[in-house]
Amino acid sequence: MKLEAKAFLLVVVVAAFMFLGSYFTMVVPLSDPTLNDPGKDAKPYTALELQGRQTYISEGCVYCHTQQVRSLLEETQRYGMGEEETFKRFGIRALIQAPPSQPGEYVFDKPHLLGTRRTGPDLGRVGGKYDNTWHLNHLRDPRSTSPGSIMPSYTWLFTKAGQPTPDAIALVAYLQKLGSNIKWREEGVAQYKMLHPELQQAPPVVAQTAKEVAP
Template identity: 35%
Template sequence: MAEVHRKLERSAIGFVLAIIGVASIGGFVEIAPLFTIDETVEQAPDMRVYTPLELAGRNIYVREGCYACHSQMIRTLRDEVERYGPYSLAVESQYDHPMLWGSKRTGPDLARIGEKYSDEWHVAHLTDPRAVVPESKMPAYAWLGRNELRTDDLPNHLAAMRRVGVPYTDAMIENASLDAVGQAHPDSNVAEGVVQRYGEATTVRDFDGGSGVLTEMDALVAYLQVLGRLTDAAHQQPAGEKK
């Protein structure tokens, strides 16, 4: 075997062909399942898209590198299900570009964090993590409560998401900036449009605790509060399918 390997390394053409062969096997293993994706991804008629405010919060989550310490995928292992809730389904991430499943857990998995804690808890935790969880290693993000959220570019963000398959309508894209403001200001004259466009399940409230200004804290908390709540598919699986 050593002699065969030595000869292969000394033959440029043979070595290139071997590399192509091995890469082709790996590529086939990754690509083949895509041909049956319609059969393997679950159906979720109640699935809704992120609102502009939630999408902005997701962008902040990515910008600050939160995915490096928090996964968003609960495995089928019993201890994970008992700790975090129903295991993650592929359909729950169909509108995530990029997906944030992850494998690193310096902090807990966040796939089912939505509405587990109050907005006040999240604001306090993001402002000073150790004041809420003494053993926390998470850095503080207090400035998010002082940073005004940029909204003028949200129509472009929604339009980009539609190009990769997220079913945002023309009305959603056109009103994205106003809907971001309306979701965090329930008493404003633009709040009603958010529910009309995104459904009754949409949470409309002041997420950062009443600063009066639409902040990045509003957006990030809105995103965290919707994790695991875009569809109820994971909670409706037949008993026989649960692992």
């Protein structure tokens, strides 16, 4: 029997498949009661971080940057911790992959800033990757830290003397918070050490916080 020849039956079958598709990809996940549970390490934003989030929105960072690591090897490796960084902070040479984004990380994001365009790299795991001074230099002049960067210079977030305005400090605090709702660096390194018991235990270097650069 040629289904294409029976218009009514075709419509019914297509509708049934569309219903099943939407049901299992939208209704079932949305009715998951744990969807709005914060992860065990998720913490609400501080007032400073919230102010920075507002600056992130008003400066349009979301138009070039996403905040979602998908479950693809290319992304978990690219946004993870490279050997240099792992060595500098934890004393071991290992590539620690960034875990894919999880719903519990976003419960304090209203509205979420997942983004759709990736002109720049994903920022979902950028917190802790650089220190605050790096971020301030990068915001004032992206070419100074990333040669050839096409990111605009946010000179208006700095005074004429080059000092960061409160908005710049808040923005950096927000950037440092991104991805910190799961302790993936510490857990990744702990897991790596468990798998390689021959490694010496090295004391972790604590990441710089925004307060240290605040005037």
